[in-house]
Amino acid sequence: YQRRVRGAWLTNNPLFTALSITIGKQHNVMVTLPGEPLLQLGWWVRNATLDAGFSGITTLAGYSNAHMGYFATPREYVIGGYESILTFWGIGTAQKMLDSVKLALSGSVSYTHLTLPTIA
Secondary structure, three states: OEEEEOOEEEEOOOEEEEEEEEEOOEEEEEEEOOOEEOHHHHHHHHHHHHHOOOOOOEEEEOOOOOOOOEEOOHHHHHHOOHHHHOOOOOOOHHHHHHHHHHHHHOOOEEEEEOOOOOOO
């Protein structure tokens, strides 16, 4: 589902992908996010990949499969600025993104959808 918002297309049902790439004994992973994660969320994703058993390189591909603006963590959201203003689904957005990434990481090639409320 897509809805036009001020000249841009945003989706409420983004696709998350985790692609496992093993080279020798190194277990690498590429994870997609449908927008721009701020630094702290990137570290959360990296830690989630380690917890999921990917000991090698983690590649985080933003603006993949959709565009949903910025993903500010709660701390960054409260600090304010243009990133928090453009975090369209509120203070819990980064956690929702992380939860979806974790679901995608639960299989070697997974496709996970997250449904968010429609922006008025």
